[in-house]
Amino acid sequence: MLFYRPQALTARSITLCTLLLVLPSMTLAEPSGNISKGKTQPTQDALLAQLAEDENVEDVERSEPLQDAHNAPPSEDAPPVKKTKPKPKPKTVAPNIDLKEVAPAPTPEPPKNPASGDSSGDEVQVVDKTPEGDVPAAEAPVPQASQSEAKEPLPANNLVLLDSEVLPGTSTRLAWSSNIQIAGLSQPTPVLVVNGVNAGPTLCLTGTIHGDELNGIEIIRQTMYDLDPEKLSGSVVGIPIVNLPGFQQGSRYLPDRRDLNRHFPGSPNGSLADRIAHSLFENIIRHCDMLVDIHTGSLKRTNLPQLRADMNNPTVAEFTRGFDRMAVVHSTGSSGMLRTAAVNAGIRAVTLEAGESHRIQEHQIDAGVNSLTSLMEKQGMISRMFVWGDPQPVYYNSAWVRANHGGILFSEVKLGAKVSKGQILGYIADPITNAQYPIHSTNDGRIIGMAVDQVVMAGFAAYHIGTEAKVPGE
Numbered sequence: 001m002l003f004y005r006p007q008a009l010t011a012r013s014i015t016l017c018t019l020l021l022v023l024p025s026m027t028l029a030e031p032s033g034n035i036s037k038g039k040t041q042p043t044q045d046a047l048l049a050q051l052a053e054d055e056n057v058e059d060v061e062r063s064e065p066l067q068d069a070h071n072a073p074p075s076e077d078a079p080p081v082k083k084t085k086p087k088p089k090p091k092t093v094a095p096n097i098d099l100k101e102v103a104p105a106p107t108p109e110p111p112k113n114p115a116s117g118d119s120s121g122d123e124v125q126v127v128d129k130t131p132e133g134d135v136p137a138a139e140a141p142v143p144q145a146s147q148s149e150a151k152e153p154l155p156a157n158n159l160v161l162l163d164s165e166v167l168p169g170t171s172t173r174l175a176w177s178s179n180i181q182i183a184g185l186s187q188p189t190p191v192l193v194v195n196g197v198n199a200g201p202t203l204c205l206t207g208t209i210h211g212d213e214l215n216g217i218e219i220i221r222q223t224m225y226d227l228d229p230e231k232l233s234g235s236v237v238g239i240p241i242v243n244l245p246g247f248q249q250g251s252r253y254l255p256d257r258r259d260l261n262r263h264f265p266g267s268p269n270g271s272l273a274d275r276i277a278h279s280l281f282e283n284i285i286r287h288c289d290m291l292v293d294i295h296t297g298s299l300k301r302t303n304l305p306q307l308r309a310d311m312n313n314p315t316v317a318e319f320t321r322g323f324d325r326m327a328v329v330h331s332t333g334s335s336g337m338l339r340t341a342a343v344n345a346g347i348r349a350v351t352l353e354a355g356e357s358h359r360i361q362e363h364q365i366d367a368g369v370n371s372l373t374s375l376m377e378k379q380g381m382i383s384r385m386f387v388w389g390d391p392q393p394v395y396y397n398s399a400w401v402r403a404n405h406g407g408i409l410f411s412e413v414k415l416g417a418k419v420s421k422g423q424i425l426g427y428i429a430d431p432i433t434n435a436q437y438p439i440h441s442t443n444d445g446r447i448i449g450m451a452v453d454q455v456v457m458a459g460f461a462a463y464h465i466g467t468e469a470k471v472p473g474e
């Protein structure tokens with residue numbers, strides 16, 4: 001978006017309305033070529049460009065400065081009151097599955113009585129004690145203290161999720177379906193659950209909310225398949241592919257061309273995207289104490305592995321400390337994003353960005369898995385054998401540098417490079433006139449995201465410059 005964040009929603013709706021008005025008179029094949037710089041009178045090209053913008057740019061068009069937490073007015077930034085979790089109903093016991101073993105293809109409808117297979121005699125008894133399910137494991141005390149203060153671990157309760165009870169010390173695959181498809185063709189998406197033997201918080205991991213962002217699928221698989229429920233305190237819930245229809249089509253969007261990550265917490269009576277968002281939020285997200293929503297860059301842009309977090313929210317700021325040596329970009333987030341809705345519901349939530357869309361990138365995946373493993377350790381959920389010191393994250397404010405000319409972008413800098421104000425980051429070459437236009441850095445800082453070399457139009461967000469920031473209260 002060309003607009004600052006607080007007006008984004010209004011701007012977007014205005015943009016959409018304006019576009020609907022101008023569309024009939026437009027010829028898409030004829031770029032007008034004159035890009036107005038005025039913010040109040042965007043041209044047709046600019047309007048199209050805005051519609052094509054992605055969350056990575058508009059999420060942190062320019063992050064508002066960090067506030068001093070002590071002087072900040074007691075506004076929405078204050079940690080929200082944790083709402084009580086939905087009361088679970090009596091459920092069937094989910095089969096205990098070793099997630100490392102190859103699974104049979106899932107059936108469209110989960111079997112009604114799945115407990116006969118793997119469950120031992122002891123576990124089957126729990127089926128008769130369904131009233132205990134009224135106390136979900138996640139409501140047990142959350143161990144946040146350092147390891148040294150750790151007391152004797154409390155045994156976990158059953159985790160009640162998606163009409164199933166996952167017994168302590170077991171892992172399983174459940175299925176979530178938003179019930180928006182034709183019933184006979186309904187395709188549920190897998191939900192991996194590991195319920196530790198000891199009580200602790202519930203960490204949720206979501207991937208592929210944008211159907212073309214693939215690194216998160218593998219980050220979740222590698223993180224979860226290595227968890228031993230016998231050594232876990234708390235539970236981990238992973239949904240590797242939230243936007244299954246988008247994933248199948250290689251598309252960022254839902255079948256109705258909406259961006260799912262603009263519709264949380266959703267509504268049961270709204271648009272398709274609202275309904276899917278509502279179903280995910282009510283059935284799964286509300287059961288989480290912590291959420292990491294995994295994304296990648298979009299529109300041929302790549303991101304240094306980084307967290308997006310509202311550092312003005314002290315609870316969220318504290319949460320970011322657990323992620324190992326990862327860049328943290330301060331961003332208040334916009335309305336409708338999963339992390340924003342989750343924070344508003346009292347869940348500690350961040351977005352994890354890693355790499356590019358449409359690709360599986362080993363380095364980015366490794367960085368994601370490492371940071372999630374570090375987080376689980378910091379939260380007292382696992383203990384790692386080897387820890388290399390106690391690396392701290394680096395905090396950034398950030399702004400995008402945009403191309404002022406159309407042409408072919410050739411970068412001179414690499415992702416992660418330190419740059420100084422005025423430095424040439426790359427060139428736009430006009431292939432017809434042979435003119436070359438340098439793009440200068442607007443700040444001293446680090447390249448935390450950038451476009452890969454490609455044809456761009458004026459206004460295209462090309463380089464995301466992070467400037468190191470102090471965290472309030474330190």
Ligand SMILES: [Zn+2]
Nearest residue numbers: 210213295296
């Ligand atoms: Zn995304």
